[in-house]
Amino acid sequence: xxxxxxxxxxxxxxxxxxxxxxxxxxxxxxxxxxxxxxxxxxxxxxxxxxxxxxxxxxxxxxxxxxxxxxxxx
Amino acid sequence: xxxxxxxxxxxxxxxxxxxxxxxxxxxxxxxxxxxxxxxxxxxxxxxxxxxxxxxxxxxxxxxxxxxxxxxxxxxxxxxxxxxxxxxxxxxxxxxxxxxxxxxxxxxxxxxxxxxxxxxxxxxxxxxxxxxxxxxxxxxxxxxxxxxxxxxxxxxxxxxxxxxxxxxxxxxxxxxxxxxxxxxxxxxxxxxxxxxxxxxxxxxxxxxxxxxxxxxxxxxxxxxxxxxxxxxxxxxxxxxxxxxxxxxxxxxxxxxxxxxxxxxxxxxxxxxxxxxxxxxxxxxxxxxxxxxxxxxxxxxxxxxxxxxxxxxxxxxxxxxxxxxxxxxxxxxxxxxxxxxxxxxxxxxxxxxxxxxxxxxx
Amino acid sequence: xxxxxxxxxxxxxxxxxxxxxxxxxxxxxxxxxxxxxxxxxxxxxxxxxxxxxxxxxxxxxxxxxxxxxxxxxxxxxxxxxxxxxxxxxxxxxxxxxxxxxxxxxxxxxxxxxxxxxxxxxxxxxxxxxxxxxxxxxxxxxxxxxxxxxxxxxxxxxxxxxxxxxxxxxxxxxxxxxxxxxxxxxxxxxxxxxxxxxxxxxxxxxxxxxxxxxxxxxxxxxxxxxxxxxxxxxxxxxxxxxxxxxxxxxxxxxxxxxxxxxxxxxxxxxxxxxxxxxxxxxxxxxxxxxxxxxxxxxxxxxxxxxxxxxxxxxxxxxxxxxxxxxxxxxxxxxxxxxxxxxxxxxxxxxxxxxxxxxxxxxxxxxxxxxxxxxxxxxxxxxxxxxxxxxxxxxxxxx
Numbered sequence: 001x002x003x004x005x006x007x008x009x010x011x012x013x014x015x016x017x018x019x020x021x022x023x024x025x026x027x028x029x030x031x032x033x034x035x036x037x038x039x040x041x042x043x044x045x046x047x048x049x050x051x052x053x054x055x056x057x058x059x060x061x062x063x064x065x066x067x068x069x070x071x072x073x
Numbered sequence: 074x075x076x077x078x079x080x081x082x083x084x085x086x087x088x089x090x091x092x093x094x095x096x097x098x099x100x101x102x103x104x105x106x107x108x109x110x111x112x113x114x115x116x117x118x119x120x121x122x123x124x125x126x127x128x129x130x131x132x133x134x135x136x137x138x139x140x141x142x143x144x145x146x147x148x149x150x151x152x153x154x155x156x157x158x159x160x161x162x163x164x165x166x167x168x169x170x171x172x173x174x175x176x177x178x179x180x181x182x183x184x185x186x187x188x189x190x191x192x193x194x195x196x197x198x199x200x201x202x203x204x205x206x207x208x209x210x211x212x213x214x215x216x217x218x219x220x221x222x223x224x225x226x227x228x229x230x231x232x233x234x235x236x237x238x239x240x241x242x243x244x245x246x247x248x249x250x251x252x253x254x255x256x257x258x259x260x261x262x263x264x265x266x267x268x269x270x271x272x273x274x275x276x277x278x279x280x281x282x283x284x285x286x287x288x289x290x291x292x293x294x295x296x297x298x299x300x301x302x303x304x305x306x307x308x309x310x311x312x313x314x315x316x317x318x319x320x321x322x323x324x325x326x327x328x329x330x331x332x333x334x335x336x337x338x339x340x341x342x343x344x345x346x347x348x349x350x351x352x353x354x355x356x357x358x359x360x361x362x363x364x365x366x367x368x369x370x371x372x373x374x375x376x377x378x379x380x381x382x383x384x385x386x387x388x389x390x391x392x393x394x395x396x397x398x399x400x401x402x403x404x405x406x407x408x409x410x411x412x413x414x415x416x417x418x419x420x421x422x423x424x425x426x427x428x429x430x431x432x433x
Numbered sequence: 434x435x436x437x438x439x440x441x442x443x444x445x446x447x448x449x450x451x452x453x454x455x456x457x458x459x460x461x462x463x464x465x466x467x468x469x470x471x472x473x474x475x476x477x478x479x480x481x482x483x484x485x486x487x488x489x490x491x492x493x494x495x496x497x498x499x500x501x502x503x504x505x506x507x508x509x510x511x512x513x514x515x516x517x518x519x520x521x522x523x524x525x526x527x528x529x530x531x532x533x534x535x536x537x538x539x540x541x542x543x544x545x546x547x548x549x550x551x552x553x554x555x556x557x558x559x560x561x562x563x564x565x566x567x568x569x570x571x572x573x574x575x576x577x578x579x580x581x582x583x584x585x586x587x588x589x590x591x592x593x594x595x596x597x598x599x600x601x602x603x604x605x606x607x608x609x610x611x612x613x614x615x616x617x618x619x620x621x622x623x624x625x626x627x628x629x630x631x632x633x634x635x636x637x638x639x640x641x642x643x644x645x646x647x648x649x650x651x652x653x654x655x656x657x658x659x660x661x662x663x664x665x666x667x668x669x670x671x672x673x674x675x676x677x678x679x680x681x682x683x684x685x686x687x688x689x690x691x692x693x694x695x696x697x698x699x700x701x702x703x704x705x706x707x708x709x710x711x712x713x714x715x716x717x718x719x720x721x722x723x724x725x726x727x728x729x730x731x732x733x734x735x736x737x738x739x740x741x742x743x744x745x746x747x748x749x750x751x752x753x754x755x756x757x758x759x760x761x762x763x764x765x766x767x768x769x770x771x772x773x774x775x776x777x778x779x780x781x782x783x784x785x786x787x788x789x790x791x792x793x794x795x796x797x798x799x800x801x802x803x804x805x806x807x808x809x810x811x812x813x814x815x816x817x818x819x820x821x822x823x824x825x826x827x828x829x830x
Contacts, residue, residue, distance in 0.1 A: 014377075029363060034373075038378065044378070044382060051731060053384065053388075057396050058388070060400060098820055102821070179818055313819065313820050388812070391747075395747060
């Protein structure tokens with residue numbers, strides 16, 4: 001909650017500048033891969049900054065439970 | 074190319090990595106004085122899994138599991154498997170970092186924000202990974218003696234406290250491992266990340282991988298044996314970082330009282346090796362999947378993702394342990410046993426079909 | 434030829450003007466470094482008593498302990514004056530060096546002067562271009578003269594000892610905050626907000642009052658200074674005090690960040706929770722024309738000191754988190770009820786209304802009427818070095 005500014009003032013510019021440089025260098029595939037990974041990281045950081053972290057561990061548990069119930073039927 | 078010896082040391086250090094921090098007290102809690110037998114069973118399982126991976130990797134020399142999946146199942150399924158592996162490596166790397174910062178925050182640096190540890194380790198790790206697999210392998214081989222001797226020396230210095238009766242009654246519950254099988258998943262199935270190094274290792278490294286896992290299992294067993302004998306099963310089962318506590322209580326004469334900082338450095342270096350391998354595996358996955366032309370932007374993206382993951386991988390140590398007990402074996406088994414086994418079956422079926430077609 | 438020489442001479446003579454050097458130069462050894470300032474005013478006679486504690490430059494590790502070399506690390510000077518401006522002049526009857534106030538680490542004001550109002554002191558201080566207001570301000574409980582003549586163990590000067598203690602209390606007990614400096618008093622008072630300052634008192638004395646008995650005695654609880662509760666200030670005037678327990682709640686409410694410890698009722702007993710305050714957020718809503726302030730507080734819970742209980746399951750964790758949130762909510766509610774009954778607005782409701790609803794006809798009334806709801810989110814994040822407690826029967830609970 002308190003470090004929201006870090007998210008937008010540090011992390012976002014880093015991602016945008018890096019992506020812009022990749023685009024400028026005409027590396028389109030690299031841009032796509034970079035953005036896909038870094039934006040998912042950005043989303044995770046966002047969840048931390050807004051005080052509602054996406055707990056990976058709990059999600060893994062949920063996915064496995066869902067898969068179990070699929071298999072058992 | 075990295076040599077077979079370097080690959081062996083990489084396997085040992087990777088497998089020991091966070092294990093020395095995390096599971097020691099869980100195992101002693103499960104099995105009491107017989108806890109030292111658990112890693113032996115788990116290591117046996119890990120060696121079997123390693124044989125499976127080797128069988129798969131031998132089907133297509135010079136190719137990593139990601140490429141093998143693409144060859145066997147086509148571009149789309151291959152891409153999905155590749156992305157899955159990427160996520161798995163990132164998640165485990167995040168886990169490793171979080172274990173590290175938890176340890177540091179509990180023991181010696183309670184005020185340092187965990188993210189600082191994460192980012193610093195990622196920064197150094199990314200630099201090593203950017204230099205390529207040779208650097209990773211060589212660096213690890215160089216530091217191994219500096220880890221091995223201080224670690225065993227500091228444990229040996231504690232041997233004064235040794236009591237055999239702490240290990241009794243012995244052999245009461247040698248099968249305890251089978252009630253607590255998540256030890257197989259962590260750390261032995263996680264060693265799957267090492268298969269991403271395979272194409273860069275000199276041929277004939279199967280023995281290095283299997284014996285690396287075996288050595289790690291034996292070392293772990295020895296550590297558990299010593300921890301039980303030095304702390305007693307009652308304390309060791311409850312203390313979160315028993316190795317640290319043992320060394321903390323050692324004093325050499327009246328002057329050298331604080332030698333646990335030596336141990337801390339050893340342990341965090343081991344963790345760093347584990348992080349390095351995972352980071353390399355994640356980067357190599359990107360490399361094999363998308364054939365990128367640049368390195369650093371992708372390492373930056375990985376660092377952003379993993380540093381965020383390290384904050385969110387689990388809520389607190391209690392929740393972490395509960396979910397590990399419940400799900401980790403399924404999770405690790407899925408990507409490191411099920412998928413490789415299915416890949417192997419696909420390849421065999423294809424080959425036998427192709428062989429029959431040639432005959433016909 | 435002669436003309437040339439003359440011109441050169443004139444040029445040289447003129448360049449001498451460049452050698453004027455600096456009029457305001459001061460050498461370090463011509464300064465009296467003031468480390469603590471004590472302010473007092475007798476309400477009856479109106480006479481100000483200013484005390485300055487000046488660092489003794491020759492005292493140090495060498496001066497102490499050597500026979501005959503025992504010197505006080507600080508000297509306290511005192512001046513009684515009718516107007517504050519006289520003080521400067523009066524001090525030069527006593528001090529052979531130029532006063533240097535920049536170095537002051539603490540300003541103390543006597544309880545009676547604070548009750549009377551400290552505006553005049555602050556106006557005078559702000560008028561001086563050399564004054565620095567980023568210094569913590571303490572209110573003295575008892576005699577300020579005695580406080581200014583008391584040594585503190587471990588730290589060389591009492592001012593350092595006091596300022597270091599409020600930082601520790603802020604970090605580890607939440608009994609102090611960052612906003613306890615002179616400038617904060619000015620800002621809060623000008624905005625008609627409330628502020629709580631740390632209070633300092635002398636502990637019981639034994640032996641010779643003015644000697645360094647504190648160094649000779651092993652009992653460090655005697656003969657020294659002690660931080661003790663907080664002084665509630667509004668409009669430059671002290672109107673009441675808070676005890677140490679209420680100070681924690683005040684700083685929690687005020688959004689200060691730090692660790693503190695609470696005993697929390699949990700499952701027919703109590704547990705000790707180490708909590709880390711992560712700050713507050715306020716939101717203003719309206720219900721039937723009545724302002725409702727939601728104060729959202731986020732806390733991190735650690736079982737580092739919880740020797741009574743250790744959570745084993747996710748349900749245990751949730752129950753523990755809930756118990757902590759509820760207990761803190763109750764405590765804050767009770768604290769607010771008590772202080773609002775006295776007419777104190779320690780939660781800063783009026784200033785929130787002033788900022789968010791500036792057109793309100795009667796903000797004081799609205800602030801007194803406002804309903805305050807707490808939304809406390811506790812998250813269990815860390816634990817100590819035990820994953821399970823020892824269970825022998827030799828405990829108290």
